[in-house]
Amino acid sequence: MTTTSTSSTENLPFPGLRSGVELVPTNDQPQTSKEYTSDQEVRWCPGCGDYAVLKAVQGFLPELGLRRENIVFVSGIGCSSRFPYYLDTYGMHSIHGRAPSIATGIATAREDLSVWVVTGDGDALSIGGNHLIHALRRNVNMTILLFNNRIYGLTKGQYSPTSEAGKITKSTPMGSLDHPFNPVSLALGAEGSFVARTIDSDRKHLTSVLSAAAAHRGTSIVEIYQNCPIFNDGAFDAIKNNDTKADAIIPLVHGEPIRFGVGGGKGLVRDSETGGVKIVEVGAEPGQVGEDQVLVHDAHNPDPTMAFAISRLTDSGYLNQSPIGIFRQVERPTYDDGARAQIASSREAAPGTPSERLANLIGGGDTWTVV
Amino acid sequence: MSKQVKQLDRVIIRFAGDSGDGMQLTGDRFTQESAVFGNDLVTLPNFPAEIRAPQGTLPGVSSFQVHFADHDILTAGDAPDVLVAMNPAALKANLGDLPKGAAIIVDTHDFTGRNLTKAGYDANPLDGLGDAGSPLGEFSVHPVDLTGMTVEAVKEFGLSRKDAARAKNMFALGLLSWMYGRPIESTISFLQKRFAKVADIRDANITAFKAGWNFGETTETFVVQYEIKPAPMSAGTYRNITGNLALSYGLVAAGVQSGLPVFLGSYPITPASDILHELSKHKAFGVTTLQAEDEIAGVGAAIGASFAGSLGVTTTSGPGIALKSEAIGLAVMTELPLLVIDVQRGGPSTGLPTKTEQADLLQAMFGRNGEAPVPIVAPQSPGDCFDAAIEAARIAITYRTPVMLLSDGYLANGSEPWRIPEIDDLPVIDPKFATERNQTVTAKDGSDVEEYWPYLRDEETLARPWAIPGTPGLEHRIGGLEKGDGHGNISYDPANHDLMVRTRQAKVDRIAESLPPLVVDDPSGEAKVLVIGWGSTYGPIGAGCRRVRKAGYQVAQVHLRHLNPFPKDLGEILKRYDKVLCPEMNLGQLSLLLRGKYLVDAIGYNQVNGMPIKAASLAEAIGGLVAEAEGITVDLTSSPIAEEASK
Numbered sequence A: 001m002t003t004t005s006t007s008s009t010e011n012l013p014f015p016g017l018r019s020g021v022e023l024v025p026t027n028d029q030p031q032t033s034k035e036y037t038s039d040q041e042v043r044w045c046p047g048c049g050d051y052a053v054l055k056a057v058q059g060f061l062p063e064l065g066l067r068r069e070n071i072v073f074v075s076g077i078g079c080s081s082r083f084p085y086y087l088d089t090y091g092m093h094s095i096h097g098r099a100p101s102i103a104t105g106i107a108t109a110r111e112d113l114s115v116w117v118v119t120g121d122g123d124a125l126s127i128g129g130n131h132l133i134h135a136l137r138r139n140v141n142m143t144i145l146l147f148n149n150r151i152y153g154l155t156k157g158q159y160s161p162t163s164e165a166g167k168i169t170k171s172t173p174m175g176s177l178d179h180p181f182n183p184v185s186l187a188l189g190a191e192g193s194f195v196a197r198t199i200d201s202d203r204k205h206l207t208s209v210l211s212a213a214a215a216h217r218g219t220s221i222v223e224i225y226q227n228c229p230i231f232n233d234g235a236f237d238a239i240k241n242n243d244t245k246a247d248a249i250i251p252l253v254h255g256e257p258i259r260f261g262v263g264g265g266k267g268l269v270r271d272s273e274t275g276g277v278k279i280v281e282v283g284a285e286p287g288q289v290g291e292d293q294v295l296v297h298d299a300h301n302p303d304p305t306m307a308f309a310i311s312r313l314t315d316s317g318y319l320n321q322s323p324i325g326i327f328r329q330v331e332r333p334t335y336d337d338g339a340r341a342q343i344a345s346s347r348e349a350a351p352g353t354p355s356e357r358l359a360n361l362i363g364g365g366d367t368w369t370v371v
Numbered sequence B: 001m002s003k004q005v006k007q008l009d010r011v012i013i014r015f016a017g018d019s020g021d022g023m024q025l026t027g028d029r030f031t032q033e034s035a036v037f038g039n040d041l042v043t044l045p046n047f048p049a050e051i052r053a054p055q056g057t058l059p060g061v062s063s064f065q066v067h068f069a070d071h072d073i074l075t076a077g078d079a080p081d082v083l084v085a086m087n088p089a090a091l092k093a094n095l096g097d098l099p100k101g102a103a104i105i106v107d108t109h110d111f112t113g114r115n116l117t118k119a120g121y122d123a124n125p126l127d128g129l130g131d132a133g134s135p136l137g138e139f140s141v142h143p144v145d146l147t148g149m150t151v152e153a154v155k156e157f158g159l160s161r162k163d164a165a166r167a168k169n170m171f172a173l174g175l176l177s178w179m180y181g182r183p184i185e186s187t188i189s190f191l192q193k194r195f196a197k198v199a200d201i202r203d204a205n206i207t208a209f210k211a212g213w214n215f216g217e218t219t220e221t222f223v224v225q226y227e228i229k230p231a232p233m234s235a236g237t238y239r240n241i242t243g244n245l246a247l248s249y250g251l252v253a254a255g256v257q258s259g260l261p262v263f264l265g266s267y268p269i270t271p272a273s274d275i276l277h278e279l280s281k282h283k284a285f286g287v288t289t290l291q292a293e294d295e296i297a298g299v300g301a302a303i304g305a306s307f308a309g310s311l312g313v314t315t316t317s318g319p320g321i322a323l324k325s326e327a328i329g330l331a332v333m334t335e336l337p338l339l340v341i342d343v344q345r346g347g348p349s350t351g352l353p354t355k356t357e358q359a360d361l362l363q364a365m366f367g368r369n370g371e372a373p374v375p376i377v378a379p380q381s382p383g384d385c386f387d388a389a390i391e392a393a394r395i396a397i398t399y400r401t402p403v404m405l406l407s408d409g410y411l412a413n414g415s416e417p418w419r420i421p422e423i424d425d426l427p428v429i430d431p432k433f434a435t436e437r438n439q440t441v442t443a444k445d446g447s448d449v450e451e452y453w454p455y456l457r458d459e460e461t462l463a464r465p466w467a468i469p470g471t472p473g474l475e476h477r478i479g480g481l482e483k484g485d486g487h488g489n490i491s492y493d494p495a496n497h498d499l500m501v502r503t504r505q506a507k508v509d510r511i512a513e514s515l516p517p518l519v520v521d522d523p524s525g526e527a528k529v530l531v532i533g534w535g536s537t538y539g540p541i542g543a544g545c546r547r548v549r550k551a552g553y554q555v556a557q558v559h560l561r562h563l564n565p566f567p568k569d570l571g572e573i574l575k576r577y578d579k580v581l582c583p584e585m586n587l588g589q590l591s592l593l594l595r596g597k598y599l600v601d602a603i604g605y606n607q608v609n610g611m612p613i614k615a616a617s618l619a620e621a622i623g624g625l626v627a628e629a630e631g632i633t634v635d636l637t638s639s640p641i642a643e644e645a646s647k
């Protein structure tokens, strides 16, 4: 086996935390995105947001500096879940909703692998909701990319658990009656230790969030707003359109005041009435709030209350406004490290070869000998 | 006072009481003592699904039957010779199973108005014992105030009356241990360990146990002591073992013998949970246990671990298999080793959680979408669960396939003496991980390049190579979509799908090449009737056949460990007999498979009452078939039969 290095820890956006890839063998040779591209023809619809994410990931993986054979992508079922076929790493395209459980097995069995899950809004939040929340709760060392196009793409356009209420689709001709999930709120409620949101079309932001997610030890979940031009086109137009995005995107940067709008005219402050946060005009004019009042984003706050409050600013209907960035990144023991530590300490305490120990085990208890 | 000692060749004792009375522990200790003494034995625990069913009621009765003998026996026995009843409900619930003349030792303490009513007695059945009209007139009844004597014996420890009375099961155990000349040291040291942290409870239990023994020894209530000599057994070191423990050890052994870390993903369910509990203790063997959020996650994690190079295992019962079906199909498609252990219980749905049944065979065989063949292995006795687990692992690893292991509630909780195998005698399983690229292809520029093809097959086994993450150059993707032959990329080609469906089936069929010939037990070689079974019915079928033979008739027996694929010689064996009888604890699942595959008129003998088949009634059915096949009259009672007489 190759040696491991902590170089990726040093490059962390938040130095000092344990790295998600610190036990994964590194590669000292420069790598290219081409090496990470498989020979399979990519078969998403033209204009699908999945392409942009694939390109970003193929471009970003070489930067991780890991050995390609130590990277595993696991997906469920959906358009987005075809992802692993297009990456020349180890991969498994599994069954609908179950990728987090399969990844839990992989990550727990092997400390030397960088484990990724690719899932859709239906895959992760409908059929696989149970596995998702339990992966987050256990904090298994893996990175979950949740492609949220707010629709079921592969099955041709039914509403999903993130679709806005009232959505007219093939299965809801009079409008859907379900209230949607907010994936970030859900992940925070499920004890997520790294929770972020980014956008398919913003490669720079996407890449920076992915780097931080990969470097996080524990379960990282990244909700990626992804456009499905065929069945839900324009779902994210407000946050992508140059004319509207300044007011629509609430950027979250650790350590920085949360300000947005043209010229940073808007900001977040605490709302003493609701206990949550609210959007205000920032400035010295009457009716405006002073700069010093604006919340400074603290992704490392052990208490998730503020992160949750911020996540509630996401529109549940048509998306005109949404916080984007890393909501929360805290260190918490991971399930897989704990499981391996229990095994390691038990092993140390048990002398003898496995065969000798097996003989002792099965030969234990009340025995008698017949001659 | 000198007591009379009487020799017996075998005894069946049933301990019965309220589910809070500690009957399982009592039975278990008596079993351990008998095992150490050297008797052959078989046990049958029987308990309600509720942890504490209403006290003193019929549904709350828990019992433990142990059959021990000076010769080789196969079942826990049809009917108890001795019933120990700790309360009115226990008496009432078990009376119907007792043959005439059976002994009943009954704790009189709870035979009070309220408890009698709770058990549904209008009058105290213990009143007027010995009178002509006594409801217990057919039995030899020993009314004893076990509780009262226990409380008296342990009074020095200053326990509350309730705590003191709780040691009554140990008093009963002491008494029975005296009656049957059991060695008592193992129980004393067991109690010392079990209650090491609570000195007064520990001492009270030990004192009650000894007091029970002394009561038998010194009073005149019991005048006869019985002796059941040790049974001749082949040389070796033995221990008593339950099926779930043997199965767990088998999984640990499979890990050692294959060099693979074992990864168990499981969700608790009766009667399989004890395997999860046991394996969670063996981390020193590199065994990882994940208590998952549901059965699907359990099998999912196991599949992930297998992909990563572990021996993935998932344990459950029938309802859990139903949930795991889709994931098992994924393991069929991805051709990864996976052990799926189904400790069957009464179904359908939640069914009878604590009772036994064999009704998941067809679910194991066919319970998936598409053509998804899965090899099936079934142990035949508690101790055999050890070997069956290793055999299932051999098939899973060698053939890169999920394997179903069908145990059941009777095997899981029942126990028998088990000869501890030598590690050197266990099979070695070679995972043969792929380390090299395996296919030369011509690149666009005409040059040769080496590639890794995950679906190229071994000629002998048809198994695909298993390349685990971390192996450079063998990066590949697998998944549930149909794979192209050889290269393994997604393929929607009709001819390829037809080929792959047939190839996956052929691979499973190929396993038959690695199976030993079946052993047909046909002592005279002249039987016209063959009895065929699988799984835990081995004991009752063997005992039934012995009865028939003992009465002077011919019958052959064969038992299947492999249900998919069937052994190669099965068809030929079935054809040798005029009549084939197939006893099962279901409505005819193996017989359906045999009929379908071999066009043989397999006749069902089916019982689905949650209990093991009784040898006596099965023997009658076999006798009836022998009569038909040979054109003779068969009367099993005409000659002296000793049940379970040795072959």
Ligand SMILES: Cc1ncc(C[n+]2csc(CCOP(=O)(O)OP(=O)(O)O)c2C)c(N)n1
Residues within 6 Å of the ligand: A077, A078, A079, A080, A081, A096, A119, A120, A121, A122, A123, A124, A147, A149, A151, A152, A153, A154, A155, A160
């Ligand atoms: C057990 C099962 N149920 C249903 C399906 C059908 N199905 C496939 S993908 C999908 C929804 C996918 O939606 P999403 O996760 O949002 O992925 P997208 O296609 O939008 O990327 C459904 C219902 C399936 N493959 N398996």
Ligand code: SF4
Residues within 6 Å of the ligand: A043, A044, A045, A047, A048, A049, A050, A079, A080, A149, A153, A154, A227, A228, A229, A230, A231
């Ligand atoms: S249906 Fe939508 S999500 Fe699926 S590939 Fe086409 S554009 Fe992408």
Ligand SMILES: [Mg+2]
Residues within 6 Å of the ligand: A078, A120, A121, A122, A147, A148, A149, A150, A151, A152, A153, A160
């Ligand atoms: Mg979707």
